[in-house]
Amino acid sequence: MQKITVAIDGPSGSGKSSVSKEAARRLGAAYLDTGAMYRAVTWHALDAGTDLADADAVAAAVKAADLFISTDPDVEKVTIHGTDVTEAIREPFVSEAVSAVATNLEARAELVARQRAIIAAHGRIVAEGRDITTVVAPDADARILLTASEEARLRRRGLQLGGTQSAAELEAQVLARDAKDSTVVNFQVAADGVVTVDSSDLDFEQTVETVLEAIKAQA
Numbered sequence: 001m002q003k004i005t006v007a008i009d010g011p012s013g014s015g016k017s018s019v020s021k022e023a024a025r026r027l028g029a030a031y032l033d034t035g036a037m038y039r040a041v042t043w044h045a046l047d048a049g050t051d052l053a054d055a056d057a058v059a060a061a062v063k064a065a066d067l068f069i070s071t072d073p074d075v076e077k078v079t080i081h082g083t084d085v086t087e088a089i090r091e092p093f094v095s096e097a098v099s100a101v102a103t104n105l106e107a108r109a110e111l112v113a114r115q116r117a118i119i120a121a122h123g124r125i126v127a128e129g130r131d132i133t134t135v136v137a138p139d140a141d142a143r144i145l146l147t148a149s150e151e152a153r154l155r156r157r158g159l160q161l162g163g164t165q166s167a168a169e170l171e172a173q174v175l176a177r178d179a180k181d182s183t184v185v186n187f188q189v190a191a192d193g194v195v196t197v198d199s200s201d202l203d204f205e206q207t208v209e210t211v212l213e214a215i216k217a218q219a
């Protein structure tokens with residue numbers, strides 16, 4: 001099969017993880033969730049008692065992290081030093097702390113290098129995150145920015161978390177995280193050559209089909 005690298009970026013709740021994973025399945029490609037990598041090293045730093053305000057300590061913890069992430073779209077698995085953290089990295093305490101790692105430039109450089117190595121090791125891969133179209137894989141065969149209105153994003157986020165948090169808490173958390181993340185990566189506006197897919201008024205199947213069409217048109 002022909003080689004293909006697909007890069008997909010977008011904010012929280014744009015549906016990019018589930019859409020990217022399904023696109024990967026239909027393309028017979030691997031799937032890389034780079035947000036899960038940021039979450040895993042954040043879990044590791046917290047577990048090791050690292051002071052997240054100490055930039056050098058955070059960078060050192062990330063560089064030392066023995067991280068494994070499954071690239072099979074049908075197997076969700078993330079381990080740190082052999083500990084399965086697949087579920088733990090989705091906990092609110094990780095979501096709240098992750099921007100401290102994501103805004104650390106040395107930590108980002110380390111994760112970007114690991115992401116490039118994973119992408120290079122696969123002939124066919126869909127990689128998603130915040131800076132894949134611009135920093136990790138600017139030469140990807142297809143590059144997409146998946147957006148959704150604030151209202152649609154918060155609605156989906158609420159569904160994903162199972163409604164355990166109040167709408168106000170959720171809104172504050174998601175907007176604060178996107179605002180912090182935006183200080184180091186631009187995932188709100190498409191870079192040159194990146195195709196925007198707005199999923200606000202599309203259901204899941206329509207979004208997957210639109211993304212697959214955008215991939216075909218570029219690759």
Ligand code: C5P
Nearest residue numbers: 034035036038098099102129130131181
């Ligand atoms: O996509 P997800 O919400 O799981 O990402 C978690 C966090 O990881 C984001 O809020 C962001 O801080 C960081 N991230 C990043 N660059 C990426 C992917 C995720 O900074 N490529």
